[in-house]
Amino acid sequence: MAASDVDDLTQIHDLVHRYSDAVTRKDRQQWGATWAENSQWDLGKGHTTSGRDEIIDFWQRSVDQLDVVVQLVHNGTVEVDGDTARGRWYVSEHLRRSNGALGMLLAWYDDTYTRVDGDWLFTSRTLLRIYHGPPDLTGDWTPQR
Numbered sequence: 400m401a402a403s404d405v406d407d408l409t410q411i412h413d414l415v416h417r418y419s420d421a422v423t424r425k426d427r428q429q430w431g432a433t434w435a436e437n438s439q440w441d442l443g444k445g446h447t448t449s450g451r452d453e454i455i456d457f458w459q460r461s462v463d464q465l466d467v468v469v470q471l472v473h474n475g476t477v478e479v480d481g482d483t484a485r486g487r488w489y490v491s492e493h494l495r496r497s498n499g500a501l502g503m504l505l506a507w508y509d510d511t512y513t514r515v516d517g518d519w520l521f522t523s524r525t526l527l528r529i530y531h532g533p534p535d536l537t538g539d540w541t542p543q544r
Contacts, residue, residue, distance in 0.1 A: 407479045410519045411512055415472055415488050418521070422470040422492075425462045431455040435513050435520040442526045468494040482514040483522075493534065503538075505530040 414433055421430035434440075434451045440458075441447040448457045462468065475488035492504040511523045532538010 407484065407514075407519070408477055411477050411479075411484060411486060412475075414512070414519050414521070415475065415486070415510075419470040419472045419490065422462070422468060425465075425468070427455065427459055430458060433521055435515055435522045438521055439523045441524070443528060464497050466495045466497055466499075468492060477512075484512040484519070486510040486512065501534050503530065503532065503534045503536070504528065 417429060418433045420426075421433070431451065431454075434454055436451050437449075438451055438454060439447060439449045440454045448454045470490055470492045473489040473491065475486060477484055477486040487507055487509050489507045490504070492502075492506075494502045494504075496502065506526050506528045509523075509525045509527065510521060512519050513522045514520075528539075528541050529543065530536065530538060530540050
């Protein structure tokens with residue numbers, strides 16, 4: 400693997416981790432800075448948002464409904480092809496909604512990335528849920544294909 404490939408992988412890993420760090424800290428500026436201008440965020444179940452500004456606004460409305468959230472990034476893969484790349488990252492999320500309800504998400508993101516002015520950004524993130532519901536795992540499980 401060439402040194403430039405390692406640099407690309409490191410930068411994309413950093414992008415994914417900055418995203419999750421911003422979710423946990425509810426940092427709108429840092430989270431928004433991970434997205435390319437003409438990007439798409441697909442949360443499944445018909446919830447797709449396009450364009451960085453709309454994505455950021457939707458995300459802000461979502462996190463405003465949470466008292467606390469912790470998003471953790473687990474294993475992932477990345478394939479770089481010049482100034483574009485594809486990846487898959489497994490995530491878990493633990494949260495408490497403003498109404499006191501506790502929740503947990505186990506999922507993965509299928510991503511596409513682009514290099515813009517030397518920086519890697521998301522052009523798309525598609526969330527595929529494995530589990531979503533209470534922390535006791537009595538919620539909705541999605542059969543895997």
